[in-house]
Amino acid sequence: MHSSNILRVATYNIHKGVQGLGPMRRLEIHNLGLAVEQLDADIVCLQEVRKLHRREARFFPYWPDMPQADFLAPEGYEAVYRTNAITRHGEHGNALLSRWPVAGHQHEDISDHRFEQRGLLHVHVHAHGRDVHVIVVHLGLIPGSRVRQVGLLERFIEREVPRNAPLLVAGDFNDWGKQIGRMLAGLGLLEYEEQRAFTYPARLPLAQLDHVYARGLTPVGLHVPRGRVWWRMSDHLPLIAEFKI
Incomplete structure (x- = not known):
């Protein structure tokens, strides 16, 4: 556990626990389990998390027999998962792993088009004697979609999050520029900006697609683990952000 007033939050797109293509693909979910533990975060926000995938379960002999969110949760953490996408062979979505007690959760569809x-x-x-609201997102690939999805996010926050409650919005924003960051700043959601934190692509990071924005919490630090052990596990690197609560 960290000092009494620091909240350590990680966000990580895990690429469904598999790297590579076709018959050369390899299972990384077991390594990701060790990696999530190493992040030592109070709250871990995950994207591209499989609930199940029948074809991959047949292909990989060591495919876990439980949903990936539960498999990845370190001992003592609570896992929350909700499906975003139902595909021919299974389901995947966003997850949150928490070292602190979970009081409740909900899911909202923010699909912009059928693809x-x-x-x-x-x-x-x-957390730390406070009610903290956390929203995990994975925005679309098309710029116009992302703008509309931030509009849906804004309406969701107005409806579901008390104005004076600490709020975190974390995930893969798929934004190569600053447009989404500016829109979120307009909602009072800010991130630590004293250093750059490139997270994508993992092997040679050129952009920060992953972010942790906060309202009612003070950003105090940002860290991206680097090295071969990390870029082998996913096409994104994890991002760790710290906040004073």
């Missing part, structure tokens, strides 16, 4: 199934996961956590 991309997207959703947001809202989890209410009791």
Whole structure:
């Protein structure tokens, strides 16, 4: 557990626990389990998490027999998962792993068109004696879609999150520029900006697609683990952000 007033939050797109293509693909979910533990975060926000996938379960002899969110949760953590996309062979979505007690959670569909199934996961956590609201997102690939999805996010926050409650919005924003960051700043959601934190592509990071924005919490630090052990596990690197609560 970290100092009494620091909240450590990680976000990580895990690429469904598999890297590579076709018959050369390899299972990384077991390594990701060790990696999530190493992040030592109070709250871990995950994207591209499989609930199940019948074809991959047949292909990989060591495919876990439980949903990936439960498999990845370190001992003592609570796992919350909600499906964004239902595909021919299974389901995947967003997840949150919490070292602190979870008071409740809900899911909202923010799909912008029929080719991309997207959703947001809202989890209410009791941390450091405070009620903290966390929203995990994975925005669309098309710029116009992302703008409309931020509009849906704004309406969701107005409806579901008390104005004075600490709020975190974390995930894969798929934004290569600053447009989404500016829109979120307009909602009072800010991130630590004193250093750059490129997370994608993992092997040679050129852009920060992954972010942790906060309202009612003070950003105090940002860290991206690097090295071969990390870029082998996913096409994204994890991002770790710290906040004073």
